[in-house]
Amino acid sequence: AAGAVGTTDIADDAVSLAKMASGTDGNIITYDASGNPAAVATGTAGQILTSAGAGAPPTFADAAGGGQKKLLQTQTVSSAVAYIDFTSNIDSTYENYEITWDDMRNSTSKYMIECSTDGGSSWVTSTGTYAWHYNKQNSYYGGGDANLDANTYGTGTGSDWLQLFNYMRVANSNDNNWGRITIHSPSTTGPTMFDWVAMTSDLDEDGGSGYLFHAKRGFGIFRPATAVNAIRFRQHTNQNHTQGTFKLYGIS
Numbered sequence: 001a002a003g004a005v006g007t008t009d010i011a012d013d014a015v016s017l018a019k020m021a022s023g024t025d026g027n028i029i030t031y032d033a034s035g036n037p038a039a040v041a042t043g044t045a046g047q048i049l050t051s052a053g054a055g056a057p058p059t060f061a062d063a064a065g066g067g068q069k070k071l072l073q074t075q076t077v078s079s080a081v082a083y084i085d086f087t088s089n090i091d092s093t094y095e096n097y098e099i100t101w102d103d104m105r106n107s108t109s110k111y112m113i114e115c116s117t118d119g120g121s122s123w124v125t126s127t128g129t130y131a132w133h134y135n136k137q138n139s140y141y142g143g144g145d146a147n148l149d150a151n152t153y154g155t156g157t158g159s160d161w162l163q164l165f166n167y168m169r170v171a172n173s174n175d176n177n178w179g180r181i182t183i184h185s186p187s188t189t190g191p192t193m194f195d196w197v198a199m200t201s202d203l204d205e206d207g208g209s210g211y212l213f214h215a216k217r218g219f220g221i222f223r224p225a226t227a228v229n230a231i232r233f234r235q236h237t238n239q240n241h242t243q244g245t246f247k248l249y250g251i252s
Contacts, residue, residue: 002030004044004230006120006199007024023039024039024041024042025042026042026043027039027041027042028040028058030057031057032056032057033055035057038057038059040058040059040060041059041060041061042197043059043061044060046062046063046070047060047061047062047063048060048061048063063252068251068252069098069249069250069251069252070094070249070250070252071247071248071249072089072248072249072250073086073247073248074090074246074247074248075245075246075247076244076245076246077104077241077242077243077244077245078100078243079242079244080240080241080242081240081241082234082235082238082239082240082241083135083232083234084101084232084234084241084246085120085170085230085231085232085233086099086230086231086232086246086248087101087116087119087120087230088119088230089248090183090186090187090228090229090230090248091187091229091252092098092187093250094250094251094252095185095251095252096182096183096184096185096186096250096251096252097183097186097248097249097250097251098180098181098182098183098248098249099180099181099183099231099233099246099247099248099249100179100180100246100247100249101177101178101179101180101233101244101245101246101247102178102179102244102245102247103176103177103178103243103244103245104176104177104179104241104243104244104245104246105176105177105241105242105243105244106177106235106239106240106241110163110165110166110176110235110236110237111163111164111166111233111234111235111236112161112162112163112164112233112234112235112236113161113164113181113194113231113232113233114162114231114233114234115129115130115162115192115222115228115230115231115232115233116117116159116228116229116230116231116232117224117226117227117228117229118229118230119229119230120230120232123230123232124222124224125160125161126160126220127158127159127160128158128159128223129159129160129222129223129224130156130159130160130161130162130220130221130222130223131157131159131220131221131223132155132156132159132162132163132164132194132218132219132220132221133154133156133165133214133215133216133218133219133220134154134156134165134196134216134217134219135156135218136154136165136166136214136215136216137214137215137216138213138214139213139214139215141244145170154166154218154251160224161234162194162220163220164179164181164196164198164216164218165198165200165214165216165218166241176200176201176243176244177198177199177200177201177244178198178199179197179198179199179216180196180197180198181194181195181196182194182195182251183195184230185230186227186228186229187227187228187229188227189225189226189227190225191221191222191223191224191225192221192222192227192228193219193220193221194219194220195217195218195219195220196216196217196218196219196221196223197215197216197217198214198215198216198217199213199214199215199216200213200214200216201213233246
């Protein structure tokens with residue numbers, strides 16, 4: 001056609017971005033099934049570009065499940081507080097949830113969680129509501145020797161709390177705790193299962209010159225056939241947390 005510009009009239013690499021037609025922010029140029037240029041519509045935050053196979057343009061879609069974690073909430077303890085409560089973000093959005101704690105220090109040794117079925121308005125503490133079991137392994141380093149202590153355990157079959165472990169040293173600034181707990185299917189109407197791991201450092205055990213650390217692993221159950229939507233971390237005698245960072249994740 002008269003006035004038409006052929007491909008031979010355009011030098012390679014001659015078309016700049018400024019010469020292209022305007023588009024939509026976030027769109028990606030592709031080709032459709034007929035081989036014509038097309039735009040992939042912008043997805044939402046967190047989505048990934050996913051192939052639709054031969055003969056179809058790709059699309060933005062949510063990532064497939066399989067253990068991916070999304071940070072939902074962070075709580076940082078910088079002054080004395082008795083409870084660490086997660087009263088939102090635990091719902092049917094994710095199948096499982098995980099809460100981690102780092103560099104945590106408290107005022108007593110026995111550590112536990114309680115569950116709520118009404119978003120934290122009340123906490124279930126009825127006798128027989130929880131059952132739990134954990135194993136603890138101690139390692140002591142002192143005088144140039146490494147001594148591995150016997151494995152110990154704790155069990156509760158008719159408890160009014162879920163005890164994560166019994167021993168957490170708080171003697172000095174080096175006696176801190178780290179761990180994580182997974183909450184399995186809390187939004188179902190069946191019992192809610194938990195499993196956890198934790199570590200505790202203990203400098204100058206009992207005033208000595210050695211170093212003791214503990215590793216704990218446990219599992220437990222919230223027995224009522226009611227969805228759990230809030231979790232409380234606490235100590236046996238309502239003593240205070242004095243430092244630490246707690247994070248809630250959703251697991252897809």
